[in-house]
Amino acid sequence: KVLDASTLSFGTRVRWFAICFVAGIVCSILGTALLWLPKGIKLFAVFYTLGNIAALASTCFLMGPLKQLKAMFEPKRLIATVVMLLFLVLTLCAVFWWNKKGLAMLFCILQFLAMTWYSLSYIPFARDAVIKCFSSCLG
Numbered sequence: 085k086v087l088d089a090s091t092l093s094f095g096t097r098v099r100w101f102a103i104c105f106v107a108g109i110v111c112s113i114l115g116t117a118l119l120w121l122p123k124g125i126k127l128f129a130v131f132y133t134l135g136n137i138a139a140l141a142s143t144c145f146l147m148g149p150l151k152q153l154k155a156m157f158e159p160k161r162l163i164a165t166v167v168m169l170l171f172l173v174l175t176l177c178a179v180f181w182w183n184k185k186g187l188a189m190l191f192c193i194l195q196f197l198a199m200t201w202y203s204l205s206y207i208p209f210a211r212d213a214v215i216k217c218f219s220s221c222l223g
Contacts, residue, residue, distance in 0.1 A: 097145045104142030111135030125185040129175050132192050136172060136199055161205040168198040 092100075115131025118124045144152045156165045171194045178188035204210040 092145070100145040101142045104138050104145065108135040108138035108142065111138060125188055126179045129179040129188045129192055133172050133175050133195065136168075136195060139199075155206075156202075161202060164198065164202040164205055168195070168202045171195040171198050 111131045112135035115128040115135060118127035118131060121127065147155065155161070171191050175188055175191040175195055178184045178191055201211070204214060
């Protein structure tokens with residue numbers, strides 16, 4: 085069962101989770117550092133997106149890919165998942181096909197927000213707390 089995490093030992097799953105998660109953080113930081121170079125927006129968008137993909141992949145090692153996909157597309161996080169994946173793709177389209185730097189930056193920001201909202205769905209009551217906080221701040 086290649087797609088089942090249970091074929092890997094717990095230690096191996098945790099190790100690969102950590103490797104992918106750290107790789108995701110490194111890619112995001114590297115992308116941010118490259119942003120300031122000439123034509124750095126393309127490198128930033130690619131590395132930032134790869135960082136988010138690596139972070140997503142990391143949890144596949146803990147849960148297993150099939151369980152991860154089922155969790156991602158549960159009704160409570162379906163919209164967040166679709167929006168997050170959409171902005172991952174749109175970011176890459178903006179830099180490679182449309183060559184729109186501003187749009188790529190906007191999509192990276194929206195990618196961050198979508199990834200955050202998606203991630204909060206795994207923490208009980210976290211989304212409710214964020215909504216309540218913003219509601220009280222806004223009036």
